Amino acid sequence: xxxxxxxxPVVWAVIxxxxxxxxxxxxxxxLGIGMLFAVEHDSGRRDVMMNTIAPVWxxxxxxxxxxGAVMYGxxxxxxxxxxxxFYLPIVLxxxxxxxxxxxxxxxxxxxxAKQERLWTMGFMVGSGIGAFCxxxxxxxxxxGVKVTEGAFAGGPLDWLTPFSILCGFAVxxxxxxxxxxxxxxxxxxxLEDSCRHWARRLAFGLIxxxxxxxxxxxxxxxxxxxxxxxxxxxxxxxxxPVLVAVLGGFLVAGLRKGHSKGPFLCAxxxxxxxxxGFGISIWPYAVPPALTLWDVSSPPSSQMFQLVxxxxxxPIILTYTIYSxxxxxxxxxxxxGYH
Amino acid sequence: xxxxxxxxxxLARFQFAFTVGVHIIFPAFSIGLAAYLxxxxxxxxxxxRSVFLDLYRYWIKIFxxxxxxxxxxxxxxxxxxxxxxxxxxxKAGPITGVLLSYEVMTAFFxxxxxxxxxxxxxNKVGRGLHFAATCxxxxxxxxxxxxxxxxxxxxxxxxxxxxxxxxGRFMPEDxxxxxxxxxxxxxxxxxxxxxxxxVAFIVGATAAWHMLKARREGRNTxxxxxxxxxxxMWMAAIVAPVQIMAGDAHGLNTLKYQPAKIAxxxxxxxxxxxxxxxxxxIPNMQTERTDYALKVPLLGSLILTHSLxxxxxxxxxxxxxxxxxxxxxxxxxxxxxxxxxxxxxxGFWSLWLRHKKTLFSNTAFHWVALCMAPAGFxxxxxxxxxxxxxxxxxxxxxxxxxxxxxxxxxxxxxAVTMTAFVVVYVLVFGSGIGILxxxxxxxxxxxxxxxxPDHASDIMATRMHPGLIDASSDNKGx
Ligand code: HDD
Ligand code: HEM
Ligand code: HEM
Numbered sequence: 001x002x003x004x005x006x007x008x009p010v011v012w013a014v015i016x017x018x019x020x021x022x023x024x025x026x027x028x029x030x031l032g033i034g035m036l037f038a039v040e041h042d043s044g045r046r047d048v049m050m051n052t053i054a055p056v057w058x059x060x061x062x063x064x065x066x067x068g069a070v071m072y073g074x075x076x077x078x079x080x081x082x083x084x085x086f087y088l089p090i091v092l093x094x095x096x097x098x099x100x101x102x103x104x105x106x107x108x109x110x111x112x113a114k115q116e117r118l119w120t121m122g123f124m125v126g127s128g129i130g131a132f133c134x135x136x137x138x139x140x141x142x143x144g145v146k147v148t149e150g151a152f153a154g155g156p157l158d159w160l161t162p163f164s165i166l167c168g169f170a171v172x173x174x175x176x177x178x179x180x181x182x183x184x185x186x187x188x189x190x191l192e193d194s195c196r197h198w199a200r201r202l203a204f205g206l207i208x209x210x211x212x213x214x215x216x217x218x219x220x221x222x223x224x225x226x227x228x229x230x231x232x233x234x235x236x237x238x239x240x241p242v243l244v245a246v247l248g249g250f251l252v253a254g255l256r257k258g259h260s261k262g263p264f265l266c267a268x269x270x271x272x273x274x275x276x277g278f279g280i281s282i283w284p285y286a287v288p289p290a291l292t293l294w295d296v297s298s299p300p301s302s303q304m305f306q307l308v309x310x311x312x313x314x315p316i317i318l319t320y321t322i323y324s325x326x327x328x329x330x331x332x333x334x335x336x337g338y339h
Numbered sequence: 340x341x342x343x344x345x346x347x348x349x350l351a352r353f354q355f356a357f358t359v360g361v362h363i364i365f366p367a368f369s370i371g372l373a374a375y376l377x378x379x380x381x382x383x384x385x386x387x388r389s390v391f392l393d394l395y396r397y398w399i400k401i402f403x404x405x406x407x408x409x410x411x412x413x414x415x416x417x418x419x420x421x422x423x424x425x426x427x428x429x430k431a432g433p434i435t436g437v438l439l440s441y442e443v444m445t446a447f448f449x450x451x452x453x454x455x456x457x458x459x460x461x462n463k464v465g466r467g468l469h470f471a472a473t474c475x476x477x478x479x480x481x482x483x484x485x486x487x488x489x490x491x492x493x494x495x496x497x498x499x500x501x502x503x504x505x506x507g508r509f510m511p512e513d514x515x516x517x518x519x520x521x522x523x524x525x526x527x528x529x530x531x532x533x534x535x536x537x538v539a540f541i542v543g544a545t546a547a548w549h550m551l552k553a554r555r556e557g558r559n560t561x562x563x564x565x566x567x568x569x570x571x572m573w574m575a576a577i578v579a580p581v582q583i584m585a586g587d588a589h590g591l592n593t594l595k596y597q598p599a600k601i602a603x604x605x606x607x608x609x610x611x612x613x614x615x616x617x618x619x620x621i622p623n624m625q626t627e628r629t630d631y632a633l634k635v636p637l638l639g640s641l642i643l644t645h646s647l648x649x650x651x652x653x654x655x656x657x658x659x660x661x662x663x664x665x666x667x668x669x670x671x672x673x674x675x676x677x678x679x680x681x682x683x684x685x686g687f688w689s690l691w692l693r694h695k696k697t698l699f700s701n702t703a704f705h706w707v708a709l710c711m712a713p714a715g716f717x718x719x720x721x722x723x724x725x726x727x728x729x730x731x732x733x734x735x736x737x738x739x740x741x742x743x744x745x746x747x748x749x750x751x752x753x754a755v756t757m758t759a760f761v762v763v764y765v766l767v768f769g770s771g772i773g774i775l776x777x778x779x780x781x782x783x784x785x786x787x788x789x790x791x792p793d794h795a796s797d798i799m800a801t802r803m804h805p806g807l808i809d810a811s812s813d814n815k816g817x
Pocket of ligand 1: 526532533586597682719725
């Protein structure tokens with residue numbers, strides 16, 4: 001007889017990490033494109049940048065809604081401690097994402113009017129702040145949350161430390177890299193060239209961040225250090241840094257040689273490695289260093305009911321999501337005559 | 340655990356009510372408009388009359404903006420349960436969280452997945468596929484409404500659970516009983532009709548405005564505007580009376596399961612048979628009476644029980660700490676009902692004018708239709724205030740108090756975010772509504788009137804989002 005109370009949370013942890021990973025890479029390049037507005041000032045090219053993601057951004061953001069909902073339904077204990085603990089950065093992120101989200105429509109509808117600048121700025125700054133907050137929250141989870149009797153018991157600014165700030169910048173840098181490599185793939189001409197240029201710099205910035213976070217993380221809590229250095233584990237975790245280096249080599253080479261898809265796929269690979277590093281570090285905690293997955297999970301009857309639906313629906317969702325990406329495949333250029 | 344600060348609780352409630360109150364406007368708009376768009380596109384495919392395509396093109400611009408605002412304000416909601424009501428989430432998450440997850444997986448992805456095709460894909464996929472995308476988005480909005488209302492209704496009339504004695508958590512026992520809880524079907528129908536009505540009155544008012552404008556400028560109104568007005572007025576004439584019946588049925592259901600809410604809505608203090616109906620009054624929670632009452636004898640019993648000697652509950656039957664605040668919902672309820680009656684009157688008037696063949700020429704009627712623009716949304720908000728405030732002091736009716744649901748978040752944090760929410764919402768959603776009003780001020784475009792439908796659809800895609808041109812041909816290819 002399988003012990004459902006043990007295995008269901010494990011299965012769900014895998015699904016949740018997968019949903020978060022999909023969110024991070026999909027909305028990552030959306031937010032990255034927003035940040036790249038800072039280095040691309042031409043209004044026509046900015047339109048092209050936005051148009052590469054206009055048909056898909058809503059679906060990308062939905063993965064974040066799914067992450068929140070799954071946590072609420074399956075790990076309510078984590079939802080109920082992490083959200084109050086990160087109250088301020090979460091609200092800030094949500095407000096930033098409001099500006100980012102409405103900009104898609106509002107910018108087009110106010111073309112030529114005074115307000116267009118406001119929404120362009122909102123898109124850029126909203127993307128940047130959203131990305132920073134996500135990184136800071138991730139860093140805050142890694143460094144741990146103060147919990148007594150199963151509820152958050154810390155102060156409103158506990159999350160704000162040099163480590164979480166570093167993580168915030170790391171995620172900004174990483175998203176911008178995803179955005180730049182996405183544009184290398186999906187655009188042409190001057191825009192593509194300048195993105196190749198920026199992608200190289202961002203890749204360099206990100207690798208510096210990755211090294212810094214990787215060295216810092218094991219120093220935060222003794223269990224993290226043990227996880228990464230004890231013998232049998234070492235066998236499994238050693239390939240992670242090696243793969244990061246290999247992918248980095250491919251990424252830079254791909255950018256130089258004019259590959260179009262390759263650099264984006266390498267950047268994706270980096271993200272999956274970083275997220276699995278995150279998973280390896282905090283496992284089996286949902287709210288480090290106090291609550292494990294099993295402490296925070298909902299009763300098996302909830303998890304089972306939701307699992308059945310997820311097993312049926314997730315493949316369907318992935319199918320039509322891929323379909324809608326395929327409808328809009330190919331390079332996007334400036335339409336002549338509309339500017 | 341220490342009791343949360345009273346002011347923090349008040350702010351958390353106000354913040355939630357403010358954000359969900361703003362959110363609900365946009366999904367309701369999307370639900371109604373997506374269905375309208377699906378009908379328009381279907382009619383266009385069937386009849387090939389370009390007027391339907393013109394209207395589709397006109398309203399899809401509005402839809403794209405409304406939908407965007409619904410998404411960003413909804414994102415806030417999905418995290419606010421945890422930020423503001425963490426204890427509620429912890430205890431009820433095994434039920435409400437699962438329902439929300441199903442909403443995401445069955446509805447939000449469906450909408451988001453096909454929205455891109457619907458907005459930008461007219462010249463990329465075939466007509467049939469495009470119509471399918473529109474239908475998927477419309478169905479998605481309806482599925483979304485179904486799940487969230489099931490969740491909200493479960494909070495109103497909980498069943499199918501047990502309570503874990505160790506943790507006080509709600510444990511799901513019977514999912515069918517949870518989803519199909521007693522108030523759910525009533526709430527679903529009433530809310531769905533509310534969304535359709537709200538949009539019908541926006542469409543009608545837009546058409547009325549363009550007819551009034553054309554008349555002032557001595558022009559003839561275009562066919563598009565007349566079709567739009569006629570469709571909206573059919574909706575009003577049919578759906579408004581149905582909504583009154585649905586609301587009546589909803590009230591009977593509430594009387595059965597939440598009698599304290601009904602007593603507070605009616606401003607009744609003593610339980611009576613042969614109860615009067617209060618048309619006006621000011622319920623006073625301290626003195627336990629309703630001042631300045633204007634009563635119609637027997638009508639209360641008649642409306643609430645459908646018999647003259649039916650028993651109607653009074654607030655004094657319930658302990659003081661279990662009474663919802665009557666003054667708020669006494670008025671919100673009356674505003675909703677009043678607006679509902681007005682909508683039905685407008686509907687009947689339109690039938691009369693149609694019969695007399697003056698529907699498109701009666702200026703007074705056009706002015707009334709214009710003024711009714713916000714009526715649907717206003718009634719909808721008043722309805723929600725009645726429902727939610729009437730549930731107080733509980734979050735899960737009779738089981739979990741609002742004061743025991745709130746997060747351990749510092750007062751200072753909530754005060755800061757409350758201010759930020761108000762500033763950002765006023766700026767963003769205020770601007771959004773401004774943009775909508777400006778767009779609606781332009782009459783439906785007739786420039787493409789004589790162009791072939793396919794040509795027109797190309798123009799539509801590029802006009803809406805300049806620059807979105809597929810250039811796969813010059814793809815360097817790797
Ligand atoms: C266009 C919108 C609209 C209109 C015209 C009406 N309503 Fe309504 N009403 C709603 C929109 C709404 C709503 C927003 O959809 C609510 C809030 C929650 C719900 O289920 O429906 C609601 C709630 C609501 C409730 C509270 C149920 C509860 O919480 O237990 C009652 C008793 C009624 N309605 C009754 C009526 C009656 C008798 C109407 C006749 C004129 C009426 N409503 C018109
Ligand atoms: C159907 C989805 C909805 C759900 C699941 C939901 C749930 C909740 C929850 C959890 C609370 C906080 C606890 C409480 O004070 O009772 C609340 C409060 C409230 N909600 Fe809703 N709500 C929904 C829709 C709405 C809508 C559309 C409105 C529109 C106005 C609304 C108005 C309010 C108000 C006014 C309060 C505060 C009540 C008070 O403080 O007296 N709700 N709701
Ligand atoms: C009766 C109340 C509600 C109804 C009928 C409703 C319905 C909808 C609909 C139809 C959408 C998609 C269309 C659009 O974005 O305009 C939507 C978006 C959303 N709603 Fe609500 N909603 C309600 C209340 C709530 C509440 C209380 C929450 C909080 C849990 C919520 C969470 C969301 C989210 C997260 C989105 C954006 C999802 C996306 O499209 O990516 N909604 N809602």
